[in-house]
Amino acid sequence: MTQDDRIEVPDSGSGVPVSGPTESYDVHAVQEKWLPVWDAIDPFRARDDSSAPRRYILDMFPYPSGDLHMGHAEAFAIGDVVARYAFARGYDVLHPIGWDSFGLPAENAAIKRDAHPADWTYANIETQAASFRRYAISFDWSRRLHTSDPEYYRWTQWLFLRLYERGLAYRKASAVNWCPVDQTVLANEQVVAGACERCGATVTKKNLTQWYFRITEYAQRLLDDMVALEGHWPDRVLTMQRNWVGRSTGAYVDFVVEPTGAGGVELDSRTVSVFTTRPDTLFGATFFVVAADSPLAAELCAPASRDALQSYREQVARLSDIDRMSTEREKTGVFLGRWVRNPVNDEAIPVWAADYVLSEYGTGAIMAVPAHDQRDMDFARTFSLPARVVVDTGGPDPEQTGNATTGDGVHVNSGLLDGTDKATGIARITEWLVENGHGRAATTYRLRDWLVSRQRFWGAPIPIVHCPGCGEVPVPDEDLPVRLPDLRGTDLAPRGVSPLAAASEWVSVACPRCGRNAQRDTDTMDTFVDSSWYYLRYCSPHDDQQPFDPAAVRRWMPVAQYVGGVEHAILHLLYSRFITKVLHDLGRIDFTEPFAALLNQGQVINEGRSMSKSLGNGVDLGRQIEIYGVDAVRLTMVFAGPPEDDIDWADVSPAGSLKFLTRAWRVATEVTSEPGTDPAGGDPGLRTATHRTIRDVTLAVESARFNVAVARLMELVTAARRAIDTGNGAHDPAVREAAEAVAVMLSLVAPYTAEEMWSRLGRPAPVARSGWPTLDPSLLAEETVTAVVQVAGRVRDRLQVPATISEQELRGRALASPAIIRALDGREVGRVVVRAPRVVNVVPA
């Protein structure tokens, strides 16, 4: 801070209290006083110069659904503690804000009001921005971005094209969610309990050609790179990501298809592979199942079974995902009139089609081993198919109980595997399969490619032109952005295709390659694409030549601390990690993980339940702020408990928070010593308390135990209060030292109160840039400490001893203690464990 940076502030006292002790703390006046001052100082702009170490603190950017709510208040209060601490420690901090402003709610609002989605979107953004300002989050407002701005989505389109060039963006036909009433494709999020969220109709599947990102190509790296995140990301997020990627190892096994079906010879000989994690149970395969909806089912189906398969498929298509996935459900299926030969024993086993086999996973076909897989057992029981035990686990016989055994054991009825255990069996059979050309070891993933196209208007148009001559043609970079046409109101109503398709002038375009009449792709991108790279854009948000300046990205990335809700544990974080790796492979960035550390804050609930309109238990953030003020709401959020825990608003007390803030403020107003007074002569007890608090708060903040940090500050305020009332009084320089330390440390949580305290203490704004209190370790040292003396682990005496006492000396004093002699009650002293200077444990013989 230089003299020039100081600006005049409205008079409300400086240093010496003008009014008497009856002056009360007016939180709202203090808010109104400092807001314009901070606007003028602009203390949180990222300097981005080379002198100071940098820290990039990022909050997950909000969707502009309306005004900020309690959930935002918690998340951003916590993120702000992290950011303001970094500022206080002198880092060059990047703490930006923006809006994830594409998405369906804007479209629905536009249809309802016969307006443009942008109207609703940008009005909400302004509302939220104003609320953020009042909520005093330490943003660098100069870097604000909105994903719905053409200046932003231009680069989202650029990103799409880079993936397209690498073969990582492609189109394929697949079954997607379809609402038969609204005649539209639905995103997964729009399907609630198997029904359309708009009209309630049962959602079915429809085959459509859609755009995908080939995230599956990165499955292994997404797993491997998590090692670097261990300890810095919550374990449960890492677990969820691992589950989602779902790696499993096993083998592909080739079965030979019998040309002779249930009606004669009508197929060429061929093989069909299955994936299995238990190739060692191959001798126990008693039938074979293909996914009913796969092309393979049709191909393998004997002519005599075609009608049966057809009607079964129709039956399956009518089921919602919810019903189909239910594990309670009876197994269904149909025999295809076909047999395949098991390569290990040349046994012909029947081929069935069923919906418990998924066409998208593995090869869409399985070998069924009822004795050692419960799903196969259930199917076998339903259709009276045989089971054969090939692993003796020592448990009850699956053929009798109907319970498959999956544990380790000894192989039986398994030829070359007999006598081996599970691991050996897997290794041996895999080797055999390879040697005999019947299969190979394999790894598969549950992760699917990312479906990115949406038949929606309010998103980034996919920058592809479809030309009758050239096929798919990417829009040249220099023609970006492909801007959205001006559609509004009922133009946006769903009608089976993207609303963009109806904008015929917009759709019609000259092919960038051959110049002939061609058509734009009419889909828009999933909004998760927008948010998969925004953290890079903040590094150079106004660059109109490139999505991000590599030098700026090198300076700031990766994000040092990312803060957001656990609801994004999988999708957003996985997509961002994927895009980061792609950009790394493209040579655009030199790191492979975007977020070095992640903090998930909990939810704000009320009376044990999440807040909702239907429950009528919502708490309005604006109202809370009206009653208690911004600082008290922020303090309540931070003090309620560990940041990752949920906060039940019924369990916490914003009134109590306000009371504490008032106490802190009053201490500052009463200080009478001059700024800069040397605290050396002050009350040693209070000085020690101050410096211990500095130590503890520092440690607590750095380990994200913000609630503990606040508790320590409360103690120090109490100590300062006591020093004023019953110690040397308000003129004691130690009181000033304590008050200043409180002001600075409290500024992470309660910036208005802290600024007002700082001002009353005669210091220039902003407190946020005044540095962190300096710890004087010499003041921490206690001359005497309390040593606990235990007899058989029970505390029997406490001794005041020098902190530097030797083990010998402490042992001697402990054994001489009358209380200990009494506690020993005549017993002989056995062991004496001494941990100087704190604990002695005397163990009777």
Place this chain on the structure above:
RNA sequence: GCCCCCGUAGCCCAACGCAGAGGCAGACCCCUUAAAAGGGUCCCAGUGUGGGUUCGAGUCCCACCGGGGGCACCA
């Protein structure tokens, strides 16, 4: 069904080998004509249950009970 996390005063939450830091609620006192605000004092648990390891366990191990979360026809 599988995996993970968590059970500390009436409630929310702390705790290096000393179970209570802090807050809420409660009781009382001071200030006040009174109330509110403010200042202060006090009350309250042996850590879900049962074992084990250890000189010593809220902290480590096992089982069970209770709560929360994740995954779940992924072969």
